[in-house]
Amino acid sequence: MPERTTFLNHAAKIIQGDDFSGKKLVITPNKRSLFRLRHMVPEADFETVDELMQKLSGSNLIEPEELLITFYQAYKRLEENAQPFNEFSKWAITFLGDVNEIDLYLQNVSSIYEHISAYHSTGEGFDGKEKGELESSYLSFWERLPEYYQALKTDLAKLQLSYRGSIYRTVVENLESSPAKIEKAFDGYRLYWLGIVPGNPCEHRLLEWLDARSQLKTLVDVDHYYLDRKLHEAGRPFREQKFLDNSDEPTNLLLNSQYDFKIHPLTGRFAQIMRLKTLIEDISEEEYGNSAIILADLTLVQPLSSLIQDKGLKIHLTSGYPLRNTTIHRFHMSWINLHQTSITRNGEKAFYHKFLKEFFEFPVVQEWLAGAIEWKSLKDRIVKKNIKYVPLSWLQESLNDDLFAREALRLLFEWDAESSTLFQTISEILGNWRSAEGGIKISKFDQVCLDAYIEKLNLFLTQFNEVVEEADLTLLKQFIHRHMAHARMHSELDDEDGLHAMTLFETRLLDFKHLIFVGASDDHLPGSMHKVSHIPMIHRLHFGLPTRRDSESLYSYHFYRLLQRSERVDFIYDTSMNALSGGEPSRYIAQLKEELTRQNLKASISLVKEANVLMESFQNELSITKTEDVVNSLKAALKNNLSASRINQFINSPLEFYFYYILKVKEEDRVEEIIESSTFGNIVHKVLEEIYKPFIGELIDLEQLQKAIRISDEITERVFESYFERAEFQTGQNLISLHVIKEYIKGFVEWDVAEMKENGPVRLLSLELRMSERFKSNGLEINLYGVADRIDSRNGEIRVIDYKSGKVEASELAYDEERIGVDFKHGKALQIALYIYLYCQRHNLDESQVGGYVYSFKNRKAGYISLTVKSMGSDSLLDSFAQRLDSLVSEMLDPSTPFTHHEDSKYLTV
Known part of the structure; x- marks a missing residue:
């Protein structure tokens, strides 16, 4: 392969240069690589692996939330004393993840769970004594799981929907039971399969079948550096892979190309974003297409989106961002909580003062009611009267005669706080946010999330009514919050114009000259590969199911593959230490320093100090003069409360002490996706x-x-x-x-x-x-x-x-x-x-x-x-x-x- 030619350019030349006279079908691992390659080879047909497998199986991929509901309905038919949906969900989500892997790896569900049950029934846990009621119930759970699995598969088949593992397994079964159907799908085609080949045993079987019919050409992007080193985890997925013989010669880029690795150890999220801003400003717009921001820490998505909006940067933020972390969801949960905790006093609704204050602190609420309700004066009245629960009439009395504000008051506070009316009311509220007539300005990032959030809410309404007969706001809030944990905001853009920000897995098959990794601490790059499973490690090894080691190898491969054709790579990470994090750089950075740069003398690695992260004029020149007003404010604060943490804050940084202790500046409240x-x-x-x-x-x-x-x-x-x-x-x-x-x-x-x-x-x-x-x-x-x-x-x-x-x-x-x-x-x-x-x-x-x-x-x-x-x-x-x-x-x-x-x-x- 020519040095530094992108993998997709190289693949396009091979596909176009193939003298095969029939039709060409190109299979890619994701939409992003498909979009780019389709421009290069317009005469070929294209599908992602998942799209191909759905077509061959006759089933479409089901949404995770819908899968859980379908499973619950099947479970209720089998169990006379079925658990409530909330209890069921606690173990069912894990079970669905397990059977997905079992199907992908072509193992027998009954054999695995019987094996686990037998192991526990004879294990030391029961001391060889007669099993009690608790132990019997525990073992019965394992014995029932295969029955749940079969019931779920039956229901999904009727819907012509299924989860990924089942879809892939069906394709393999069709190779034996209905080969004519598969042959017809590929009739007259030469297949070009790009990416990790094969990714799982189901793909392996299909590729063997195609290879035997001389219909297959695999294109795998690997480098000798990690492939030839037996202990290097990035090469593990490819060693002993026979499909490499039918593919391209591995590259030899990592040991022979010139690389400039720069390490940026910084303190805090804000410092990382500011350093990123500086690096972006040094990139010319002409080089945007050759540059990419790799988001190792997804908690940085929202501050990055604010930076994009504030500075008018031409960046496409397309990472799958959790909808539960958005301002929209935080507003929604706060709104439900406000009504859920309200009481009826003297015949009218009254809101708990702390939750009302929290709700009014949302900028969108302040803007919606700006000029209509003066929250500050209302808050002063609440404090003066020492009111714990604020009557709705106080809000109504404070409202100026404004049509839009009155409509806002109706939607936000006057609706009947019942689960049956919640979805309709929140849909109206979010519709106001979305419409130009509503006059509500929200960030561009929230605008992008809004449609996805409304779509999910509509889906949840249908699902909630299917699984819960009688509900209150508490149950509904739990249902929405739990399901939003799995919802992501995705945006696949067929667009090379502009700088792209994405996760590492989204970079599959793509190449960039300049890479900027943000959040590149070992907590995020690679981060924890642990996942919850009902199948213990000993049984995973026995049945050949994937382990943490497999996940780590796969992640490592994607990291090193992305480096192959790069020229400059910046790693920005947070040095802050807390209970779980030592503020350590990614182990990949250590590997580059101790291994790659010692073997490739053209590769350099350097440390960029923190001194220039925050604007020097801000850090060094900003000072607050102690005017009479400032001193009086400080005296008032000292009379009220002085703790060791505040004293140490003053010793560490008097300026920080001023902002936090005197001005009472606080970081923006946010949902903790990860424990702080x-x-x-x-x-x-x-x-x-x-x-x-x-x-x-x-x-x-x-x-x-x-x-x-x-x-x-x-x-x-x-x-x-x-x-x-x-x-x-x-x-x-x-x-x-x-x-x-x-x-x-x-x-x-x-x-x-x-x-x-x-x-x-x-x-x-x-x-x-x-x-x-x-x-x-x-x-x-x-x-x-x-x-x-x-x-x-x-x-x-x-x-x-x-x-x-x-x-x-x-x-x-x-x-x-x-x-x-x-x-x-x-x-x-x-x-x-x-x-x-x-x-x-x-x-x-x-x-x-x-x-x-x-x-x-x-x-x-x-x-x-x-x-x-x-x-x-x-x-x-x-x-x-x-x-x-x-x-x-x-x-x-x-x-x-x-x-x-x-x-x-x-x-x-x-």
Whole structure:
């Protein structure tokens, strides 16, 4: 293959150069490559693999939501005491994923589930004893699954619809039962099959059948670099592939071409988007067609769309974006929640004030009711009257006489909050957003999502009525939210004009000279390949079903294939650390650095520092002068609340302190598709609080605590479910988070039991203790505030304990009065010192009676890490801390020093 020629150009020349006189049919893995190749070979016919398989099977591909409904109807026919749909969905989605793989890999459903059932019935789980009711029910579940499978297949056949695995399996069965039908479909055609050949056993059988009839030419894009290295995961799908003999010679690009790899380690999502903006501005429009943005982290889609809209960039954002993450869905859920929690008081509807405030904060609501309802004055009235539930009449009275606003009020607040009228009302609302007459301006990204969202809602209405006989808003909200988890906004564009942003899998068969990977941390590139399955690994291996290793190999291949014809590749990733992420770059970056660039001397790899990510004029020149108004605002804030986190924020970046603490700037609320570090920590704290709460005021009973370990998983799941729908932590990063938290909890409690056995009993005094004390400084009475995770006592010492989900070293808890309040690296020591100060002040104790400790879940071997205090002469810890705090407050209030950003600040978020 000529060097640097795109794979599709190369394939087009081969197809056009083939002297076959009959018809030519080109099979591609996706629409995007089909669109491009069709322009190059207009005389050929084109189909994607899925389209071909649907045609050969006689069945069309069913939507995931419709498949679940169809399965539920089949299940209800078989079960006299069928589960409600919400309970059924919890296991059915996983089951459907499993049978899809079983069919794709041509395995026998009955054999697999009988194998699993037999394994469990004789396994150590039942100790060889007679099975009880629970065990019998458990085994019966496995035995019933093949029957569910057959019932589903029967119903789908009647509809001439099916899921992907079943469609592919039917084609293989037709090769034996109806070969004439298959031969007729390919009569007179030469097939050119592009992509991974074959992708699964069903494709393998079809390709063997075609190859035996000399109707097949495969075109596979592989490189010797990973194909010839037995341990390289990217070559694994192709080794021992006989179809490579019938394909092209592999390329030798990765070891012989010139590459410029640039690594951009940055802090935060905003910094990544700003760096991306800078890189895009350096690309000329003429080079847009040769450049692509690869979205490894889909949470960056929305900020990227805002960047496109704000800057008028010519970028096609075509990634499959979860509809559940859109502003539309967040608005919808908030709207239902507002009505779901409303009450009837004095004969009229009344809304809970917090949910009403949350609802009015949506920009689209503010715009719709702008000039008609003055929310600020209404909010002031609510606060002044101390109203918990706001009557609908207050909204009506506040409304100006405006036709459009009155219609908005009717739709948003006055509708009958019943499941039967919800779909009609939300359709009217979204229709107003879409129509020009509605006068509502929403972002271009939301406009694109709007049609897809309305289409899904209409589908859900039909499905909901089919599976739920009696429903309320709570059930309906759960139904919509769960189903939106599987809905994506897709846009296949037959357009090469403009820069494209896509996921790695969307790049199949495409080539670009300049690639920009965004979100290229190891958490996203490749990210977790774990998926929920009812089929344990031992049975997967026995029956030859795909494993995590197969998924990782496939992802690795797509990554290296995309690099083959590139020239420059930028990798942007987030260095922020949290409970699950160490802020590490993708392992592919490490492979490029340690392997490829050492073997290919024409390939270079360089690090681009963070210094230029945020505009230097913004980072270095922006400062806030402490005017009288600013100082007065700061004083008011100090009187209200000053915590360790705010003090550390000031030490780290006074400018950030100003934005967050004085201006009260907050990051935009958003749905957590993936658990965030703060939520992770909250869940850990709440689970431990529930486990230890029975012991407050008493010696901790080790026997009872050990019993709690057995139910800790159940408690963790219950707490997790208070933050996320159960469907949201069945797969992916959230599932990993759940398992990590379970291990954290078990590990801590087991360690705590062992520690008490070794060192003596502990009396638990408090959990999640909120402490506040008045502190006088600079003529102000400041409200110092802190929350101690655990207070206990042993041998006369009171221990103030803080849990940390991240890693903490002993050196971080060294109290050095010369560095406390000056160096952000001593922030954890400052926090524990503050807690000791608050507790001693509150209970009139001497510091010798109170110790401060941290338990780090990422440094469990260290146990309780104590606050160590360097020699301070005659000053006590309490006196030293009070003096340092007084100095910090003086610095905060000093009008001669503006709020600026420190150059060595750990991060800047505004």
